[in-house]
Amino acid sequence: MKRVAILVLGDIGRSPRVQYHALSLVRAGRHVDLLGYVETQPPDFLRHDNITIRAIPALWASPRWLFPIWAPIKVVIQLCCLLWMLLVSIPAPSHLLVQNPPSIPTLIVAQWTCRLRSTKLIIDWHNLGYTILGLKMGPDSMFVQVAKWIEKTFGRNAHAHLFVTQAMRDHLAEEWHLTGQKVVLHDRPPTHFAKLDAQERKEFLAELKNQFPDLAQFDPSRDHLLVSSTSWTQDEDFSILLEALCLVELDMEDARRGYDSDDDEDRAPRLYVVITGKGPWREHYEDEIRRYGFKHVCILTGWLRAQDYPKLLGSADLGISLHTSSSGLDLPMKVVDMFGCGLPVCAYNFACLGELVTSSTGRTFTASVELKDHIQKLLRDRELRDSMSRHIQEYFATHRWQSEWASKAKGLFDELPEQ
Template sequence: MPYLFQTNLKHRNKRRTISIFVMGDLCHSPRICYHALSFSSIDYNVNLCGYVESEPPYEIIDDINIDIIPIKVLKNKKNLPFIVFAGFKMFIQIIQIWKIMWKTRKEVDYVLIQNPPCIPILLIILIFKYTINNQLKIIIDWHNLNYTILNLRYQNLNNPFVVIVRKYEEILGKFANLNITVTKQMKKFLVEQFCFNKSKVVTLYDRPGKQFQPIAVTDRNYNHEVFTDMNDLPERKILVSSTSFTPDEDFNLLLNALKKYEADSETPPIYLIVTGKGPMKEEFLKTVDKLSFSSKVIISTSWLSSEDYPKILATADLGVSLHTSSSGIDLPMKIVDFFGSGIPVVSLNFPAISELVKDEVNGLVVKKSSSNELFRAIKSVFTNDELLRTLKDGALNESKSRWDENWARVLKPKFGNKQ
């Protein structure tokens, strides 16, 4: 099968190289890490560029084809106004990205960037392409839409900043040689709303990596510190959720649902593990304290390593996703991880969720985002053994679909092995 791109002739006798950028923590950017490993598997040199706030997965560190290039993390420690800090951050990122591109200019054939965020990186890569290396091929991996995430701040699609970011994505995105989307609905949006060339847009669903594996209840390992002082785990149902503690996930919804769960005499005791960190974590912890849960509902928060996270997921009975999607057309990676571990999920409803969660097959979709409905869904799973077994079977079946096979089927034919 022909390659998607014609490799630059001056590079014909060397291994092809791809630079992969994510303006986020590499350790918690699984899809980007999976891309890196997949390109390495077909004999590409990979420059993996991103924040190194925590240790990346061992398989990334140990892969001789992958070079990790750190990008400096900038935090608003002086509490500057949003616009001022955003401008300063953008300026510093422009310098960092340009330095990386210049240093690798003689070797790189492809650049893959994650969107969001695409500001300022997409513009920088395009300027570099048309001024320094016009043979460079650009790939955008669309996880969501930048302008809809910005709109969480303004709640007004006509806000000038939101309009500018939408036009930025719409206009500059057309220059990419390939656009990869996480859902079919996102592909449809890019073709119909942004008028992208349909032949340059392909859907690659998120699928779990091999580190996420189902285990039998009898094989669960409770030795991790997250289970310290939990002496009654066999009597408890374990509920897990992972989050970035951002505004697109309303954890008050879950906490209020658990207060109703706590008051219901028919429900078994529960242990909720919330993994992750983010700007709203402190607010979450304060709310937990304020609600004063009894011992029937125990809540723990933990920041897990990339090695520990799959192990903790595998111990759970049920996952919960509060992701509602700023655009309605992306899908949360956490549900993919849950399914990879054979865990059914309770998810809030939004337009694209049916591409992943099949209601009453591998999980439950809460049609109305209310604490009452979420409580009823969790209660129905934890008080109905037959329902839990059905959903568990559906999740186990979903766990059979893996990243490596999916990537090889969708993207490998477009890049191929070196001839």
């Protein structure tokens, strides 16, 4: 059985596109060596005889003031570690699939490995690494300019390039003159992302109350459930959502004046917002939530098991995405997941979002007032939400990850047997 190596310098458990690549390759008859950090539990479907997870040792993340000193040291350590794993620890693969970013030192290691082991390199362009670094260091930083040169130089030549958007393909093909096959492989949800029926929703929310006790008072016949997922990084400004919810709360306060009874049977509707994810800015925004002191909007933050996340999306009334894209060329995977569950979405607008979100599937915004208006309109208009949900489900009934991968990416891996 031929082997494919997949490299992501990130947490495997929080890298869904890498997970789906691995599963698709196994279904196509390959053994997969999956290299990445193991910081969270990988999903159960990666427990497969033909998938070998090889953990990359995680290194200390330095504060910003130490970055100029620690970053070069960290790169050298990672370079040596990855070279050992790819050149010594694993059998020679026919193909090496690298998710970019991170670009440094993964693209350097990938090029050297492929030359030394006669392996074909496939780069999966998820975003542009130097633009993410620019959020932290500023776009004019010397570190950012060096990172851009490395990404361009070591990312230009490959057997094939995969892109998450047409905009990214066009930009890199024109600006960086990429060589090799260039294929747009949009993110698509796998089949286990699906809308729950009323009974499934009731059972799941009952289980979820163990993790979020505040959901004990949730009444699906009267209350609404919003969901958002995040990596709590700088490219998602959650203050926009908090400001929008503050405006929603003011309107809810006015509406509650019509409810004179303290009886729970006659109370005003509540809005529940569940935000899932891990990341460096989580504590900052949790402090912000406490400072707002919401009374009628209940905001819950936490981390869900991989098998529970699709169920949460399948139980919600509306999804929220605050992804802004450091490059303006990628798309939020969370929106794809939400669409897989038939969930209408309010998404922060940027250049290429139109490749994913349309007026038939959601709404876009750039300010908290816009988001507040969209939330209220969609939650009040059940018929509109249902219409959007039907449109989403009809489209994604035939646009799932496996079919997309089989038609676009499978041919890049030579001599794969038919499924």
